Amino acid sequence: MKRIIKEIRTIFNELDGFIPLHSPLFAGNEKEYLMQCIDSTFVSSVGEFVTRFERQISEYTGAGFAVAAVNGTSALHLALHALGIGDRDEVITQPLTFVATCNAISYTGARPVFVDVDRDTMGMSPESLKEFLEQYCELRSNQCFRRETGKRIKACVPMHSFGFPCRIEDIVNICNDWNIPVIEDAAESLGSLSGGRHTGTFGKMGIFSFNGNKIITAGGGGCVVTDDEKLALRLKHLSTTAKEAHPWEYFHNETGFNYRMPNINAALLCAQMEELPVFLEKKRELAERYLEVFGRMGIEVKKERENTRANYWLNTIVMRSREERDALLEEAIKSKVMIRPAWKLMNTLPMYRDSFSASVKNSKNLSDCIVNVPSSVI
Numbered sequence: 001m002k003r004i005i006k007e008i009r010t011i012f013n014e015l016d017g018f019i020p021l022h023s024p025l026f027a028g029n030e031k032e033y034l035m036q037c038i039d040s041t042f043v044s045s046v047g048e049f050v051t052r053f054e055r056q057i058s059e060y061t062g063a064g065f066a067v068a069a070v071n072g073t074s075a076l077h078l079a080l081h082a083l084g085i086g087d088r089d090e091v092i093t094q095p096l097t098f099v100a101t102c103n104a105i106s107y108t109g110a111r112p113v114f115v116d117v118d119r120d121t122m123g124m125s126p127e128s129l130k131e132f133l134e135q136y137c138e139l140r141s142n143q144c145f146r147r148e149t150g151k152r153i154k155a156c157v158p159m160h161s162f163g164f165p166c167r168i169e170d171i172v173n174i175c176n177d178w179n180i181p182v183i184e185d186a187a188e189s190l191g192s193l194s195g196g197r198h199t200g201t202f203g204k205m206g207i208f209s210f211n212g213n214k215i216i217t218a219g220g221g222g223c224v225v226t227d228d229e230k231l232a233l234r235l236k237h238l239s240t241t242a243k244e245a246h247p248w249e250y251f252h253n254e255t256g257f258n259y260r261m262p263n264i265n266a267a268l269l270c271a272q273m274e275e276l277p278v279f280l281e282k283k284r285e286l287a288e289r290y291l292e293v294f295g296r297m298g299i300e301v302k303k304e305r306e307n308t309r310a311n312y313w314l315n316t317i318v319m320r321s322r323e324e325r326d327a328l329l330e331e332a333i334k335s336k337v338m339i340r341p342a343w344k345l346m347n348t349l350p351m352y353r354d355s356f357s358a359s360v361k362n363s364k365n366l367s368d369c370i371v372n373v374p375s376s377v378i
């Protein structure tokens with residue numbers, strides 16, 4: 001364990017100071033755009049940086065449209081809400097994810113149902129998804145229902161864990177057979193590709209997060225991407241209190257949300273987007289060093305699959321057991337090197353314990369054994 005810590009310190013050229021898991025870097029036009037934004041006084045929900053940022057995201061990812069939101073969780077909530085998901089519905093997701101995925105599902109009134117992840121990608125397993133649908137669900141008038149509850153399966157939300165693309169093409173194909181829209185939780189995977197195409201753009205919608213620890217950040221922020229123009233307009237409408245455009249009237253035609261991204265956050269993000277290609281390059285170099293160093297020690301390091309490109313947001317290593325993992329975490333805390341275990345599985349949390357869960361063997365094993373190692377851009 002001491003050797004692992006020592007190697008991390010060598011890589012970061014930091015012999016005894018604190019090493020964070022992931023700190024942001026503001027070395028481009030961030031200050032300039034922030035000053036412009038402040039000088040304009042348009043710091044809140046109206047301003048040109050929001051539009052500019054949305055255009056940057058759609059150009060970069062190849063998505064038709066991007067709608068900025070105040071954070072990734074609200075972006076996901078908006079996407080689910082726009083599909084009309086409510087308390088008579090269920091939404092398929094994976095138990096190995098950040099709690100925001102399931103919380104956003106719950107905000108709509110729907111319940112999450114869990115299928116397993118693949119051991120290699122750490123994202124939703126197409127086999128587990130297919131098996132679940134075939135074993136427990138049926139199509140009635142081309143709508144998917146779960147037999148036991150009679151509830152409609154109204155969406156599927158796979159997540160690209162730590163920036164490693166899951167088998168998204170297979171997942172979308174299976175969901176198409178069952179007429180289930182896919183919303184990709186790409187909160188962690190901005191810049192990751194599968195078959196040359198950006199994660200977040202395979203499903204009906206995809207969401208990104210720009211929280212403080214993500215690959216680019218505005219302190220907080222999020223967005224939804226989609227190719228469907230009508231849907232994009234609806235997402236924008238919902239995120240802006242469902243107010244109809246009018247020179248003076250305040251007319252809201254449904255219960256909307258105050259989920260707009262403030263212009264001042266967008267200013268920061270416009271600059272961060274310019275830096276993203278450099279971040280990706282440097283993160284790739286760091287990942288290669290981890291692969292080399294830990295590979296030599298016989299420790300499994302997560303690596304992008306063939307025909308995919310990971311953004312290497314958080315480098316991930318796999319310990320042999322939970323005990324070994326805990327020993328490493330203890331050593332890390334003592335040595336002030338930030339190493340983080342995976343999340344506790346969603347199907348074990350009090351609010352989701354009663355949700356249906358398929359066999360989640362891989363999720364359990366990964367949740368016990370993986371840790372994220374420091375991954376800031378250096």
Ligand SMILES: *Cc1c(COP(=O)(O)O)cnc(C)c1O
Pocket residue numbers: 071072073074097098100101159185187188209210211220221222
């Ligand atoms: C960060 C994250 C979110 C939510 O993003 P916030 O911007 O923090 O609301 C959602 N899902 C996953 C998997 C995340 O990692």
